[in-house]
Amino acid sequence: MTSPLLDIRGISKSFGAIRASEDVSLTLMRGEIHALIGPNGAGKSTLIKQIAGNLKPDSGSIWFDGRDVTSLDTVARAQAGLGRTFQISSLAMEMSVLQNAVLGALGKRGRVMRFWRDVMRDAALLQVAHAALSEVGLAAAVGTRVADLSHGQRRQLEVAVALTQSPKAFLMDEPMAGLGGEGTARLTPFLDGLRHRAPILLVEHDMDAVFALADRISVLVYGRIIATGKPDAIRQNAEVREAYLGDEALT
Numbered sequence: 001m002t003s004p005l006l007d008i009r010g011i012s013k014s015f016g017a018i019r020a021s022e023d024v025s026l027t028l029m030r031g032e033i034h035a036l037i038g039p040n041g042a043g044k045s046t047l048i049k050q051i052a053g054n055l056k057p058d059s060g061s062i063w064f065d066g067r068d069v070t071s072l073d074t075v076a077r078a079q080a081g082l083g084r085t086f087q088i089s090s091l092a093m094e095m096s097v098l099q100n101a102v103l104g105a106l107g108k109r110g111r112v113m114r115f116w117r118d119v120m121r122d123a124a125l126l127q128v129a130h131a132a133l134s135e136v137g138l139a140a141a142v143g144t145r146v147a148d149l150s151h152g153q154r155r156q157l158e159v160a161v162a163l164t165q166s167p168k169a170f171l172m173d174e175p176m177a178g179l180g181g182e183g184t185a186r187l188t189p190f191l192d193g194l195r196h197r198a199p200i201l202l203v204e205h206d207m208d209a210v211f212a213l214a215d216r217i218s219v220l221v222y223g224r225i226i227a228t229g230k231p232d233a234i235r236q237n238a239e240v241r242e243a244y245l246g247d248e249a250l251t
């Protein structure tokens with residue numbers, strides 16, 4: 001059996017009396033989409049923050065690409081290949097699509113460049129940015145201001161910015177949020193193809209998208225993973241149905 005690319009080993013995190021993560025173990029294999037679902041306040045964001053390096057677990061460890069990354073910060077983890085997209089957009093709204101992608105590529109390089117005009121003339125940075133934008137289908141929108149993009153296009157641009165960093169895996173926090181039916185329908189096949197470029201740990205409330213995309217699903221309730229399995233097994237799991245009682249998505 002191949003080893004997991006991302007291997008979360010028994011992490012726990014409390015905020016005072018609240019146990020936001022309780023002995024959570026989770027793996028992400030190459031080529032897969034592993035969805036993390038659970039009711040509001042279950043601890044999904046807290047878990048993603050610990051994996052990305054924004055929060056330190058109280059105990060347990062996080063292994064990425066065969067290496068213990070538990071003590072690394074967000075920048076070091078991104079450089080190690082953990083690409084992240086956010087629940088709230090982190091794009092520069094007044095800048096163009098191309099400028100945002102170039103900024104992403106510049107971040108990967110990790111070297112300071114003094115003048116913006118030099119950045120926008122750097123052939124290597126531009127090449128990385130254009131390639132990422134083509135990959136997400138935004139080649140025709142390079143000159144558009146981010147503020148003028150649709151929600152769906154912004155999500156695609158966030159993925160492009162993450163792609164400029166050549167990620168080995170993606171952490172995605174609610175990519176479908178605010179997209180509406182049409183936007184979700186467009187983003188779903190895109191994510192479907194992206195898993196072969198880099199596997200995705202996907203936090204998502206949209207159950208249609210989750211069940212359409214996920215190879216495996218883990219269900220988090222009160223900080224604990226109560227089940228991990230293929231979509232059909234999760235749909236039929238009695239404890240999961242109990243935790244989601246009334247949720248028509250699982251019927």
Ligand SMILES: Nc1ncnc2c1ncn2[C@@H]1O[C@H](COP(=O)(O)OP(=O)(O)OP(=O)(O)O)[C@@H](O)[C@H]1O
Binds near residue numbers: 046
């Ligand atoms: N910085 C913090 N300080 C105190 N409590 C926190 C903090 N962050 C999260 N919590 C608590 O930890 C628990 C898990 O929260 P978290 O945001 O991770 O859940 P979630 O599953 O992501 O929720 P949602 O689906 O609504 O985004 C909640 O009870 C929340 O109130």
